[in-house]
Amino acid sequence: MANRLDEILSHSLLAALARKETADIAAMERQANARTARGFRANLRRVAESGPAVIAECKKASPSKGVIRQQYDPASFARAFEAGGAAAISVLTDEEFFQGSLSHLEAVSAAVNIPVLRKDFIVDPFQVLEAKAAGADAILLIVAAHKNEDLVELAAEAHRWGLDILCETHDREEIERALALGFDTIGVNSRNLKTLTVDPQTLVEMVSYLPENVIRVAESGIAHAEDIERLMAAGYDAFLIGETLMRQPDPGATLALLLDRQYVSEV
């Protein structure tokens, strides 16, 4: 039986191919060429030198939780995240499972000065072009979603467009594959994308496999200032936080509280 990740990947590929069919590729390439990527990796590194580098995520819904936030204005969240001290913004663009959109990415990119990550299930080089044309500075590549040859091809496409890559892993074998392929910004997702269960212990166990020259990003299930402190002490440089922020009445103020090491109550 197909697991959740396989289901999402098949849908993502079909949707991307359908968009590609009707796309004006030349116009998209002109748009992509006109944009200069803001350094995602460099900004994580810069911020992490003096404290936690948070990638604050605009996330309306998810396969595991359904709708997370009814009133959803990603550009205004992104502005508030920037003011609240985010190092970068992540924008979910998958329509089917996350109620995201490329238009969200465009709006966020235009609204902030910090780098923006296209958080999606990238399975075709066309999606990399889409990302750059819509104003992304980085894309996500999920190791579990690909054979090594495909990761190399997609990474080359990202580099062709000047985009940085957040390479996502979940276990030791995936981390070893990511390192062998030369990725230098590596996330460990505490969410198992095949079952959607979150296990915070995964983050603690996996960080020892990531060398210090890599930017180490802890992903998913981060809810409290204490989580960030514990994960920083374990060796993480950066923290991808979605649902905790999105469920709060004022996501930007909540981020500022988290960065000020104040407790955030669960809602």
Ligand SMILES: O=C(O)c1ccccc1NCC(=O)[C@H](O)[C@H](O)COP(=O)(O)O
């Ligand atoms: O969030 C999900 O349910 C999900 C399901 C399947 C694939 C990916 C999924 N989420 C993407 C992410 O990795 C998170 O949005 C990101 O790490 C932030 O996580 P959180 O802070 O727990 O919202």
